[in-house]
Amino acid sequence: MMTTVKQAEKFAAKTLTEDGLIDFFSGIGLIAIGYFWLIDNSALSAIMPLAIVNFWKISRKRISEPRIGKVTLARGKKGNVRAGRTILIIVSLTLAVGVILWLKGGAGDVQGTWYYPLFAAGPSLFIATITFFSAIYLKCPRFFGYAGWIIAAAGITIWLGEGPARALMISGVPFLVVGLWTFAKFLSAHPKADQ
Amino acid sequence: MALKPEALDKVIHEPARLLIMTHLYVVTDADFVYLKRATGMTAGNLSTHLTKLEGAGFVKITKSFQGKKPKTTCKLTAKGRKAFEEYRKNILEVLKT
Numbered sequence: 144m145m146t147t148v149k150q151a152e153k154f155a156a157k158t159l160t161e162d163g164l165i166d167f168f169s170g171i172g173l174i175a176i177g178y179f180w181l182i183d184n185s186a187l188s189a190i191m192p193l194a195i196v197n198f199w200k201i202s203r204k205r206i207s208e209p210r211i212g213k214v215t216l217a218r219g220k221k222g223n224v225r226a227g228r229t230i231l232i233i234v235s236l237t238l239a240v241g242v243i244l245w246l247k248g249g250a251g252d253v254q255g256t257w258y259y260p261l262f263a264a265g266p267s268l269f270i271a272t273i274t275f276f277s278a279i280y281l282k283c284p285r286f287f288g289y290a291g292w293i294i295a296a297a298g299i300t301i302w303l304g305e306g307p308a309r310a311l312m313i314s315g316v317p318f319l320v321v322g323l324w325t326f327a328k329f330l331s332a333h334p335k336a337d338q
Numbered sequence: 339m340a341l342k343p344e345a346l347d348k349v350i351h352e353p354a355r356l357l358i359m360t361h362l363y364v365v366t367d368a369d370f371v372y373l374k375r376a377t378g379m380t381a382g383n384l385s386t387h388l389t390k391l392e393g394a395g396f397v398k399i400t401k402s403f404q405g406k407k408p409k410t411t412c413k414l415t416a417k418g419r420k421a422f423e424e425y426r427k428n429i430l431e432v433l434k435t
Contacts, residue, residue: 146357146376148426152364154376212372213411214365 155214156282162207163325166285168199170319173270177312210333216280234272237265259301266307267297267314285321292317345428347421349394354379355387359414359422362397367413388412396421 146154159165172195179188240261271293278286293314300310350359354377361376362368368376374384391397396418400411414422 146360148360148364151361151376154361155365155368158372208369209371212369212375214368214372217364217366 153282155216156280158211158214159216160281160283160286161211161325162203162329163322163327164199164202164207165281165322166289166318167322167326168195168202169274169289170315170317170322171195171198173311173315173318177308177310177315180308180311181306207329209335210329230272230276231269234269237261237268263301263305263307263310264297267293267310270311270314271297289314289318345424346432347425349390349396350421350425352387354383355391356425358384358387358391359396359418359425362412362414363419363422365413367411370410370412373412391418394418394421 172191175195176188176191179185179191271290274286274290274293278284278290293310296313297307297310300306300313350356357377357379358373361373370381370384373379373388374381377384379387388397388399392399395415398413398415400413402409402411
């Protein structure tokens with residue numbers, strides 16, 4: 144059967160998400176960042192994204208690539224890349240404003256201040272934005288769901304008076320569960336291939 | 339003006355090679371395992387067509403080893419990308435009502 148350019152693009156993008164590893168490691172990452180933040184270990188929280196990306200790359204190389212092959216996706220369409228970058232800058236600035244207000248207030252307890260929701264929702268909003276654009280770039284609808292869930296989790300935790308750390312931990316759970324389930328399905332569907 | 343027959347590149351026009359070119363057109367590069375899965379061809383068939391595309395200067399094939407396993411990576415050359423775009427434009431022209 145012939146394939147259109149659009150179908151080929153979809154097929155290539157699917158290769159990056161069909162093993163569920165990206166979901167699984169994102170889940171582990173979010174839960175770990177939230178946990179380390181909660182126990183005030185910001186150093187471990189900060190190195191987590193880098194560690195997670197490396198674990199994901201190694202796992203893909205060892206588990207997924209021998210089964211489904213390796214593909215390097217082309218850069219996204221210029222317009223999409225520009226729009227993504229602009230929104231990410233806006234969200235980053237919002238986050239920075241939150242931190243500046245927090246520092247100005249003596250870096251103390253922010254709960255009860257008018258800017259508390261901004262401070263508490265900032266990290267989640269930032270990650271939700273990245274997740275939203277990942278959904279577009281990877282052509283993977285479940286990432287839209289994750290982005291929505293991250294925002295909902297942030298809203299609920301703020302409403303309950305909890306901080307951003309718990310919001311991140313709760314956000315990671317669906318990533319982890321869906322990732323594990325997708326990974327199990329992937330392993331049974333794709334036996335190791337020989338070159 | 340009517341299109342000349344040579345406007346449709348014969349190397350690309352063959353369905354199996356067109357399929358390979360389509361899959362390579364949308365990515366930066368892809369390995370043999372990926373292409374085999376994407377096109378549904380046998381290893382021998384895919385290898386033959388890739389060699390033809392390489393011969394025409396449309397595809398660059400790089401062979402390496404990952405541990406003890408051989409690894410073949412393919413990517414469209416600038417010439418191949420241009421030829422595919424030209425082919426796409428011309429075939430659309432031909433099929434226009």
